Amino acid sequence: TAPGNLFDSDLGIYTADNAGREWERPAFFEWFEPDGSRAIGQTVGLRIHGGWSRKYDQKSLRLYARDRYGESALDHRFFRELGVDSFRRLLLRNSGNGWKMAFMRDAIGHELVRGMGLDSQAWRPSVVYLNGHYWGIHNLRERIDRHFLANHHGIAPDGIDLLQNGIRAGDMEHWKRLEQLFTGLTEKPAEWMPALEPLVNLDNLFDYVIAEVFLDNRDWPLNNEQQWRPRTATGRWRWIPYDMDGILGTSGRRPWINTLHGKILYLPVKQPPLFVSMMQALLKEPRGRERFVHRYTTHMQTTLSRARLLRVIDDKQARLAPEMAQHIARWQPTEHSSPQSALPHRDTGDWLAEVQVLRNFAEARHEHVWDDLQTSFKLGEPATLQVGDVPGLLGIEVEGLALPRRGGDWAARFFTRLPMRLTLRLAKGWRLAGWKNNSGPDAEGRFTLNGDTSLQPQLEFEPSHRPMFRSTELEEGDRLRLVFYGIARRTHHVEASTDLAEWQRLKTIGVPDRGAHSLVVPLGGEPGLRFFRVVSDPD
Known part of the structure; x- marks a missing residue:
């Protein structure tokens, strides 16, 4: 793009004074795969992306494909793990508030919640050159918006309600029905689960809270909340984890912090987010506690297990490590940097020390969460x-x-x-x-x-209409044991063939019940294939 689009004091989007504005400038975007092949070369709209991280020396970039630039989509399978090969918007993210730390927290969080069945943003670390100049590592990410949800759920973009600090798509009419349950003057439901279930995907809500609480997101729940629903008669609200740079020990938070107590059960604000009020109501009821606690402990032994957390951390470190030394060298402070904007790392040793903070938290977290659950709900051993x-x-x-x-x-x-x-x-x-x-x-x-x-x-x-083999096993003496289930109270014939055309009856068996039946067939060293079938007589 023209240098003035980035760095002109009046018009440039990358300057400290202008980075907070939602300005868009045209730019030519090229994408090269590791084998050197060029997959994309087209004009896009370029904006600065993010919140606080706009103040950093390296900033996040947002890419827009628009008709007025010549192409309405970025057509390439950027993320091989997704079945998506066309994007309206993409991010080249500086790792947000994780830029000064391990550079991977948000990516780790999204990989973990994807395993839990929650919506997540794909991640691919990329090396960016801006107007030919090395600009360091940027994490290529999907952008969560109505086009993202349409891609992942097969819904038309205009068939979605999406809320984040207001309306991002659709409207709030359905959401207001939820609010009325908690803020209206009507009598409260006798039981919250059956009252909320037609409006809210409760398992999604439970799992969303489990992920944010277990990973101890410092910048939540008063911030970084998004929810959506299909605009259909039965469409229910679901929550989307995003901006998870505050997880796994950010800002010195320790693994023994009782996040459930401080951020859900007793959040110290007069008007908590609506989903927190929902959780407080649900967790006061036996059935809500049962489903939440058992899902929580199951996740801690599967999708959020210690082994899985450490594998994901190791994977992210391995993918970033080859480029990290050059990236850190590129973003050493200059005369234009400030203490707020500058990268504090001086070498990869500083970065690895930040990664170790993640590992230490992951190693110790589970034991404390088990104790927190037991104490909070007065549970047995x-x-x-x-x-x-x-x-x-x-x-x-x-x-x-x-x-x-x-x-x-x-x-x-x-x-x-x-x-x-x-x-x-x-x-x-x-x-x-x-x-x-x-x-x-x-x-x-x-x-x-x-x-x-x-x-x-x-x-x-109980075969409904035909017998079924359970197993076939070779035994000593060149014999084959066939085990099958038949249809109760029918006569069955076990037959063999060498060509699937002519069949020889080996044995007739009356099947009195639903148990397994077996017979041994001498193979006799005969060459060639042998086929077997079980035929039942009609009633």
């Missing part, structure tokens, strides 16, 4: 729930979240004396017949852990 693996069982869910596998079974820790909703995921044709020793959830799937417990579901196979 944690214990282990183990569910044995049996044929037909695909997985176990507690309050809608999958339990992790441990060895051959499913197992996780939960608080005792707190009822949970336990669900089995079964393969097609299988049903739950009961639990070993009659020890398991009730008919509605509710179960209360009172100590270390091992459960064993008893499953039955």
Whole structure:
């Protein structure tokens, strides 16, 4: 772009005096992949992006594709992990408030919440040259707006309500219905979960709060809140984590801080954000506490486990490290820098020390959060729930979240004396017949852990219209054992073929019940393929 568009004292968007303005200037944007191929070369609109970070020597840039510049989209798959290859807007972010620290907190936060099923911004570190001059690392990011939501959810951009300190898309009519529940003069609901569920995706709200609380976002919940809904009759509100530069030990915050207490249960303001009021109401009710706490502890053993946090930190460090020395050298203070705007790092050792702050927080956080939950809700001691693996069982869910596998079974820790909703995921044709020793959830799937417990579901196979093989295993003596489930009270014929055209009957079996049946077939060293099938007689 013309140098004056950036640095002219009156018109330039990159100067200290003008960086806070929402000015846009035309610029020619080129994108090169690591193999040197040019994927993009087009004119875009260029703005400065961000809040406080506009004061830094290196600033974030926002790119706009517009018809008036010749192209209405940036057509390239910038982020391979996404199924998106066309963007209206993109960010080249200076890491926001993380610029002076580890340069990766927001990227870490978004990768973690993506694993939790929340909306997240993709991240790709990139080297930027501005008018041919080396400008250091910028993190290429999606911009959260109605086009972002349209890309990720298959909704038309004009079919979205999006709020952030006011209306960003759509309107607030549906949101006002929520507000009336808390601020209106009408009688409050007898139970909050059934009252809120038609309006709010409660699992999304719980998981959003779990992520922000566990990661201890310093700049939340009074800031950095966004929510959206599809503009349909049944569209419910969901929350979007963003600007997570304040997580994992920012500004000296320690892993033992009880964030749940200070930012949700007893937020010290007269008018908390509406979602905080929702959480306070939900967590006063037994069913709300149960679902929130069990989802929280499950996330801490899966999507937010210590091992996962450390893997994500290591990945971000590895991707940034090759360029970091040159980046730090580029942004050493100049005569135009101020203490507020200057990069404090002098070498990569300073940067690595900041990364270690993240690791230290991640290593210690879980133990304190377990204690915080137990104290805040007066819960029993944690214990282990183990569910044995049996044929037909695909997985176990507690309050809608999958339990992790441990060895051959499913197992996780939960608080005792707190009822949970336990669900089995079964393969097609299988049903739950009961639990070993009659020890398991009730008919509605509710179960209360009172100590270390091992459960064993008893499953039955009920093929609706045809038999099914369970296994085929070679045995000593050149023999094959076939195990199958048949249709109860029917006669079945086990047959073999070498060409799928002519079949030889090997055995006829009456199937009295739903149990497994087996037979051994001598192979006799005969060459060639052998095919087997089970045929049931009609009723």
